[in-house]
Amino acid sequence: MSSRGFALSTSTIGALLITAGLAYLLYSQVYEFRNVQELGSGIFVAQKPVTSASAGNLQFLYPGIRWNHIPVTVYLDMQNTPAGWEFEYADAAERAMAEMERTTAGLVTFSRTGDPNTADISIKWVQAFSYARTLDAVGHADVTFVPLDGRALIRKAKIEMLTMSGSRQLTGMEMQNTVLHELGHSMGLNHTDDQKSIMYPVANENVLAPSEADAATLRDVYKNEALADLLIDSANARKKAQKGVLLSRYYLDGNVTIRNTGYIDVPNVIVIIKADDRTVHEETIARIDSGQSIEYRFENIDAQEDFSRVYFDIDLPAGIREYSETNNAAVIGV
Numbered sequence: 509m510s511s512r513g514f515a516l517s518t519s520t521i522g523a524l525l526i527t528a529g530l531a532y533l534l535y536s537q538v539y540e541f542r543n544v545q546e547l548g549s550g551i552f553v554a555q556k557p558v559t560s561a562s563a564g565n566l567q568f569l570y571p572g573i574r575w576n577h578i579p580v581t582v583y584l585d586m587q588n589t590p591a592g593w594e595f596e597y598a599d600a601a602e603r604a605m606a607e608m609e610r611t612t613a614g615l616v617t618f619s620r621t622g623d624p625n626t627a628d629i630s631i632k633w634v635q636a637f638s639y640a641r642t643l644d645a646v647g648h649a650d651v652t653f654v655p656l657d658g659r660a661l662i663r664k665a666k667i668e669m670l671t672m673s674g675s676r677q678l679t680g681m682e683m684q685n686t687v688l689h690e691l692g693h694s695m696g697l698n699h700t701d702d703q704k705s706i707m708y709p710v711a712n713e714n715v716l717a718p719s720e721a722d723a724a725t726l727r728d729v730y731k732n733e734a735l736a737d738l739l740i741d742s743a744n745a746r747k748k749a750q751k752g753v754l755l756s757r758y759y760l761d762g763n764v765t766i767r768n769t770g771y772i773d774v775p776n777v778i779v780i781i782k783a784d785d786r787t788v789h790e791e792t793i794a795r796i797d798s799g800q801s802i803e804y805r806f807e808n809i810d811a812q813e814d815f816s817r818v819y820f821d822i823d824l825p826a827g828i829r830e831y832s833e834t835n836n837a838a839v840i841g842v
């Protein structure tokens with residue numbers, strides 16, 4: 509029997525972020541047990557994976573942060589609007605999205621969805637922010653992401669906008685600038701002290717499109733395909749034998765932990781276990797999401813003959829590319 513558990517915790521970093529914690533899954537499987545004696549065991553510990561730093565001129569909310577797909581879907585809430593809301597604000601949001609698409613030459617695009625629950629980014633106008641904010645803020649973005657090794661995958665962004673700054677109603681231009689700023693956060697950008705940037709932390713109705721530096725930074729990130737990266741984090745193996753009169757039969761116990769540090773959720777991951785050059789077991793793990801770690805435990809795999817090394821290998825479905833394939837194997841002497 510295999511058991512699965514899934515836990516997702518969230519906590520807020522700084523004023524803007526929610527991080528999604530690592531999920532953990534445990535697979536456990538016990539094979540037919542015979543009266544055996546333990547002979548030897550070994551352990552494998554992975555090297556730290558190679559990290560990929562994102563290029564660009566602007567600061568990021570987190571190293572290597574991005575979405576893993578384009579277009580990003582957007583839900584624009586025009587149903588539940590506060591007093592003082594005008595259709596001009598929705599037009600301003602549309603213009604903000606169009607300007608980001610135009611300046612990134614279509615590397616960042618948005619598609620509209622009518623479903624707030626599945627939308628990647630939701631934009632809504634509120635009377636007051638749902639979280640405590642600085643008094644003079646007019647927009648706010650909560651960006652939910654999975655931290656990886658030197659990378660981070662954005663899973664969701666929630667943008668809230670006020671329609672008033674103090675007692676004064678915002679203009680359409682101010683709204684366009686503010687939506688651009690929150691979209692910038694939603695795509696992974698942090699603040700800058702460049703006043704021409706949409707990421708300057710003070711609203712400026714003269715900045716109605718991403719600056720050249722803003723757009724170049726976004727293009728640098730989103731011109732690259734988001735890849736997967738599975739790795740064997742740790743493994744250990746134990747050899748056992750059932751002694752016979754003439755022949756002995758050999759068995760294998762152990763566990764292997766596989767982690768997905770890439771941007772892509774990977775289905776049907778095949779774990780191959782070899783005793784010397786003989787494949788003694790293959791296991792298909794239904795899915796390893798970005799940021800997930802899965803421990804696969806096994807007992808009493810029948811290796812038949814004696815062996816001195818245990819090999820682990822992970823295979824991805826055809827067509828799923830990885831940043832590194834050199835971290836997909838481990839070998840243990842037993």
Ligand SMILES: [Zn+2]
Nearest residue numbers: 689693699709
């Ligand atoms: Zn900001």
